[in-house]
Structure formats: structure tokens, C-alpha cells
Amino acid sequence: MKSSITIALFASLLAVGSAARAADLLDEVKARGTLRIACEGTYPPFNYKDEKGKLTGFDVEVAEAIAAKLGVKPEFTTTEWSGILAGLQAGKYDVIVNQVAATDQRRQTFDFSGPYVISYxxxxxxxxxxxxxxxxxxxxxxxxxxxxxxxxxxxxxxxxxxxxxxxxxxxxxxxxxxxxxxxxxxxxxxxxxxxxxxxxxxxxxxxxxxxPDSNAIPFRKGSPKFKAAIDKALDDMKADGSYAKISAKWFERDVSKAPAGR
Missing domain, CATH: 3.40.190.10 (Periplasmic binding protein-like II)
Structure with a gap:
């Protein structure tokens, strides 16, 4: 009897632990109140520090707009490209907004938003x-x-x-x-x-x-609500004109679309 109760209790604890580990990233981000964003910080005009040391650039403004759409504050981490994907895999941040190509190999490890930049x-x-x-x-x-x-x-x-x-x-x-x-x-x-x-x-x-490459935003696998929220934020930005405004500021065109002749 005691053995059966112990086994049942152990199984219950495992189920609770598994459910906690499987929590959707959107729930974590909302509870925390911040979206943790990684970028290089040395990749102008996408992300870099200006003469006053402030992080700025196209990717930074896109990430800030996404965080606003999610109703949370952006929290940036800068790191070298050589270790940025490993840091995401280790859970040091929630997303990378740094012109990451959504390759088949990377999709084996991460989920991605829809494309937000097309370039070559x-x-x-x-x-x-x-x-x-x-x-x-x-x-x-x-x-x-x-x-x-x-x-x-x-x-x-x-x-x-x-x-x-x-x-x-x-x-x-x-x-x-x-x-x-x-x-x-x-x-x-x-x-x-x-x-x-x-x-x-x-x-x-x-x-x-x-x-041509389609660049997207990678995050950990298994968070369908988070993916839907990120995709909706990007779609809403394109619909309300805020994406086009950011894009025109940095590139004088809408970079969510392939340039003519490519």
C-alpha cells in the first residue's frame, strides 16, 4: 500500500515538474514583464552603440516594438555572434533579433518567427x-x-x-x-x-x-503561444505602418520585401 502511494506520489511530482518545464515561453515573458533580447551590438545599422553608448539600430527598434506589442519591457544583452546561438540554447535570453537566417539546420534546435527581413x-x-x-x-x-x-x-x-x-x-x-x-x-x-x-x-x-535569405527571430522550441504572439506582433507592425517607418528610417525601403530584380 505504502509502496503504491509512494509510486503514485512520485509520478505526480514528475508530472508537475514536466508541466513546469513545458510552460510556454509567452507565459514566462508575461509573468516576468520583460522580453530578454540578444544582439551583437557591433553590427551597424542593425544593432550598435551610438556615440553616447546607447544601443540603437534597426533590429533594436524592431525588438522594442515587438516588446511593446507583447505588453512587456525590452531587456537587451549584447554578445559576440560566435556564441549568440549557444546562449539562446542555454536560456540566457528569450530571443535573438540580429539578422539570423532561419536555416534547416538551425530549425532542428530552435523555433523561428516568420521572416521579418529579406536580403542577400x-x-x-x-x-x-x-x-x-x-x-x-x-x-x-x-x-x-x-x-x-x-x-x-x-x-x-x-x-x-x-x-x-x-x-x-x-x-x-x-x-x-x-x-x-x-x-x-x-x-x-x-x-x-x-x-x-x-x-x-x-x-x-x-x-x-x-x-536571398529570409531572416527571422529564433527562440526555444515548444512554445506555440509565444510563436503566435511574436508573429502577430510582426504582422500588426506591418499592418499599422510602424514596421515600414522603422525600415525606411534605416534603409529607405521596406526590407520585409525582396528588392526589385532579386
């Missing part, structure tokens, strides 16, 4: 570059700089005969590009106009390379 990989070259560096064949034997662990790194590694060098973030490899230590870099096409406008580095946009 693009080469970055020195301003005085005269060599033909347009196709993967042109890049054979060349040094390519990319962010460690990024989808651009995977693209670069697929280019036959290229020497791929990985860096913690864009500032490091763009500096090496400008100084001639690498031949080209690869990054998001949306980054190039900002760099041309805001930095003094002698670099320019090169040729598009690879296929």
Missing part, C-alpha cells in the same frame, strides 16, 4: 579594387573575411579554392579588408549602403553572391 549576401571589396571579383570562380585563391559562425561563413567555405578567415564581427574583418590583409568580405547586402555612408573605410559594394 554581397561581396565587399576595397574602393580601389580593379580585379574581377564577381563569381565564385573569381574568388579561387583569394582571402575571404566573414563573421565566425555566420551563414556567410558557410557560404564562403563552399567556394572552391578560397581561403576563409573568420572574425568575431564585422569591424574586425572590414578593417583587415581596408588594410589589404584579405581580398574580399561577405556580409548582408543591407549593410553596404550604411557603411558607405557612415564610415571612412575605403570599401565599396561588390557583386551579389548566393541566394
Amino acid at each position: 549576401p554581397q561581396l565587399i571589396v576595397r574602393a580601389n579594387e580593379t580585379r574581377k571579383l564577381d563569381t565564385p570562380a573569381d574568388l579561387k585563391g583569394k582571402k575571404i573575411g566573414v563573421g565566425q559562425g555566420s551563414n556567410f561563413a558557410e557560404l564562403a567555405k563552399s567556394i572552391e579554392g578560397a581561403e576563409v578567415r573568420t572574425y568575431p564581427g564585422a569591424p574586425e574583418y572590414l578593417q583587415d579588408l581596408a588594410s589589404g590583409r584579405i581580398d574580399v568580405a561577405i556580409n548582408d547586402s543591407l549593410l553596404i549602403p550604411y557603411l558607405r555612408e557612415k564610415t571612412k573605410l575605403p570599401i565599396k559594394a561588390g557583386a551579389p553572391i548566393g541566394k
Whole structure:
């Protein structure tokens, strides 16, 4: 009798513990009153610190708007790209808003929102570059700089005969590009106009390379209410014009849609 009661009690406790672990992320976020958001903080114009040290950028404003739609406050963490996905998996934050491509491999570990940015990989070259560096064949034997662990790194590694060098973030490899230590870099096409406008580095946009990417917001698996809430927040932003306003501020167009000709 005692044995049966003990077993039943143990099973009940396991069920309660399992239910607690399976709580939807939306319930946790609402109870906490904050949405914990990770980004690099060194990736202009998406997310970076301005001259006063304040975190700003397109992704930051999108994340702040999503938090407002959820009725909670945004709480930001900045971390290097190389460890940002591992931090999400470890539960250090709820979401990453940092131009994360929703690849099949990443979907094995995380759930994703619907796409909120459509862009494509693009080469970055020195301003005085005269060599033909347009196709993967042109890049054979060349040094390519990319962010460690990024989808651009995977693209670069697929280019036959290229020497791929990985860096913690864009500032490091763009500096090496400008100084001639690498031949080209690869990054998001949306980054190039900002760099041309805001930095003094002698670099320019090169040729598009690879296929367009749909970037989305990753979070832990098994939270359907949270996914629905994030998707609704993004849809509402697009419907009420707030997304278009943020997008136009940073890119002069609606980046939720593919650019003409792509």
C-alpha cells in the first residue's frame, strides 16, 4: 500500500515538474514583464552603440516594438555572434533579433518567427579594387573575411579554392579588408549602403553572391503561444505602418520585401 502511494506520489511530482518545464515561453515573458533580447551590438545599422553608448539600430527598434506589442519591457544583452546561438540554447535570453537566417539546420534546435527581413549576401571589396571579383570562380585563391559562425561563413567555405578567415564581427574583418590583409568580405547586402555612408573605410559594394535569405527571430522550441504572439506582433507592425517607418528610417525601403530584380 505504502509502496503504491509512494509510486503514485512520485509520478505526480514528475508530472508537475514536466508541466513546469513545458510552460510556454509567452507565459514566462508575461509573468516576468520583460522580453530578454540578444544582439551583437557591433553590427551597424542593425544593432550598435551610438556615440553616447546607447544601443540603437534597426533590429533594436524592431525588438522594442515587438516588446511593446507583447505588453512587456525590452531587456537587451549584447554578445559576440560566435556564441549568440549557444546562449539562446542555454536560456540566457528569450530571443535573438540580429539578422539570423532561419536555416534547416538551425530549425532542428530552435523555433523561428516568420521572416521579418529579406536580403542577400554581397561581396565587399576595397574602393580601389580593379580585379574581377564577381563569381565564385573569381574568388579561387583569394582571402575571404566573414563573421565566425555566420551563414556567410558557410557560404564562403563552399567556394572552391578560397581561403576563409573568420572574425568575431564585422569591424574586425572590414578593417583587415581596408588594410589589404584579405581580398574580399561577405556580409548582408543591407549593410553596404550604411557603411558607405557612415564610415571612412575605403570599401565599396561588390557583386551579389548566393541566394536571398529570409531572416527571422529564433527562440526555444515548444512554445506555440509565444510563436503566435511574436508573429502577430510582426504582422500588426506591418499592418499599422510602424514596421515600414522603422525600415525606411534605416534603409529607405521596406526590407520585409525582396528588392526589385532579386
